[in-house]
Amino acid sequence: MKAQQTIAKEITLDGNGLFGGQPVSMTMKPAPANHGVVFVRTDLGGAEIAALVSNVVKRPRRTALRSGEASVEVTEHCLSAVAAAGVDNLRIEIDAIELPAMDGSSLPFYEAIMEAGVVGQDVGRRMLKVYEPIVVRQGEATIAALPADEGESHLTYQLDYANVPIIGAQVSTFEMHGENYGELIAPARTFVLEHEAQLMRSQGIGSHLSEDEVLVIGNEGPLGTNEFRFTDEPVRHKMLDLIGDLFLTGAQIEGRIVAHKSGHALNQLMAKRLLEQYRANEHRQIALKNTAMDIRQINRMLPHRYPMLMVDRILEMDSDRRVVGVKNVTINEPFFQGHFPGTPMMPGVLIVEALAQLSGVLVGQSLEHAGKLAVLLSLDRVKIRRPVTPGDQLILEAEAVKIRARVAHMRCRAYVSEDLAAEAELKFMLVDDDQD
Incomplete structure (x- = not known):
């Protein structure tokens, strides 16, 4: 290449x-x-x-x-x-x-x-x-x-x-x-x-x-x-x-x-x-590959738990440069009870949250940043392109623009099939995880 x-x-x-x-x-x-x-x-x-x-x-x-x-x-x-x-x-x-x-x-x-x-x-x-x-x-x-x-x-x-x-x-x-x-x-x-x-x-x-x-x-x-x-x-x-x-x-x-x-x-x-x-x-092509990380491994890397864990699987991990994951959207999601009962749609802020969590996986998989939490610092260029509804499978992507000792900058996208559902640039502060 x-x-x-x-x-x-x-x-x-x-x-x-x-x-x-x-x-x-x-x-x-x-x-x-x-x-x-x-x-x-x-x-x-x-x-x-x-x-x-x-x-x-x-x-x-x-x-x-x-x-x-x-x-x-x-x-x-x-x-x-x-x-x-x-x-x-x-x-x-x-x-x-x-x-x-x-x-x-x-x-x-x-x-x-x-x-x-x-x-x-x-x-x-x-x-x-x-x-x-x-x-x-x-x-x-x-x-x-x-x-x-x-x-x-x-x-x-x-x-x-x-x-x-x-x-x-x-x-x-x-x-x-x-x-x-x-x-x-x-x-x-x-x-x-x-x-x-x-x-x-x-x-x-x-x-x-x-x-x-x-x-x-x-x-x-x-x-x-x-x-x-x-x-x-x-x-x-x-x-x-x-x-x-x-x-x-x-x-x-x-x-x-x-x-x-x-x-x-x-x-x-x-x-x-x-x-x-x-x-x-x-x-x-990604779907044909073996899962790079299952939910148990994700649980070891992210502090989030139900109902706030928004990443179900990691499909692909390219060192510290890029990660692709999945969020399966079902009618059992608690937010569908109120958003909106007659026309259920996944809130855009939760799509962005899923992208932020995926970014945290990319940051946390390196030895240099082991034990660090990626705390969201800023959002830029956020665009929600299409509604996400029960039954959809969100394909999440995060690409590293810059990762340093204390900050990370990610370019993220979410797709439903081939359609772009959302995109954003996210910046994080990397802080020590005090959990024991």
Whole structure:
């Protein structure tokens, strides 16, 4: 398994937002293993927004992310460069809502990462493998994900602008791990048709830009002093966007992706479906394995007892990095008597409690933290995604972001089948267990 990677040193880029024109400074910084790619709004007190499809919010013509009250916009060009450079962990600090537009391509971001240098880390990279075909559609647009050979990440994009002869039908193919992204894809700029640009300007969008600064395409070709960097620059930019949007899975994809006339919304939907399939298969594989820890062993590690013990089994334990467990939800749970008698649902706070207890198992299994209790300190990014009802089986996951002598930081998720039921980031204080 290839190692996770981050950049060797921090690097700063300055520019203006593409849509609003607001000045923005952006600094990319190294991040530890299993951190993922996270945007940090320094102008909002350091609010963090993970580059994950679960944080996507709807915006026209771009990919925007939001966590709590903080958001970041036009992320796709930067994320495309990050994905192509093979960077898994990165902190991207910005002091405005939009990333700098630069020249409308991902080349400045990619060159900055290459200048900073990419270094390996001591944890294996997560690869998101396509196990079975997935197809998503919106109108005439389609994306298919197909299984491929091990390590293969091949993309095809078909663009069809039948009403714009200067563009017409174009096709681009790219192999993520075998071709030069910096030469073939990164220079391709975002583009807009002349009538679209006029409409946007009438709405006050992009009015700070001229045809020399953004690629505006008329019936005869680019307007102003612009020229195409490639004869098929539009389809190459669509490929660039596709790579950036699919990276919102939080992993490198192992499979074949074929897209036809897709945009950001459909790209994001495919990212969601890929994650759902991956999780469902992962849970099936775990269920086939022997139980890593039964209830008797759990009782020896956790102080909780009925009716507050919320973990029934441990399915998988990956050292001090990750743990997967089960909570079987039955109608006999005492909280169903009052929540709610006519429509029984597991309280969201108890789902989070189950995730906290699972985190305590992960912390307590190491010799370094033997005899310690993980006392909940703070909750962040808590989202309840779907109701949990009697008969459901909660698959609980906890990943260690950081574990130190006195504190622990966990990223947790709960699933019912392949559906995400809840997620949260939990921080704990590790205190001595005085029980004898």
